[in-house]
Amino acid sequence: MKEFVVYTAMRILLFLASFGIVVGIMALLFDGTYNLLLAIVLAFLISGLASFFLLDRQREAFARRVETRAAKAAAAFEERKAREDAESD
Incomplete structure (x- = not known):
């Protein structure tokens, strides 16, 4: 569970950082205005590539x-299956 939380948190932080950078650059280039949808799409693309x-x-x-x-779940399943087969014989 810890690995999932760490990886997910880092992905979110990477997206937020990318979004901030994209919005900042767009605001500088376009006199303080930016397209929110375009900024989100670009941030997703950038953070996806960066996370790779x-x-x-992680x-x-x-x-x-x-x-x-x-593997543990598969082993437990096989053990239960073998136990049921032994009981039915």
């Missing part, structure tokens, strides 16, 4: 955690 490179370690930790939990 900057958050690789993404890998999250993926390992998910893989571990899935």
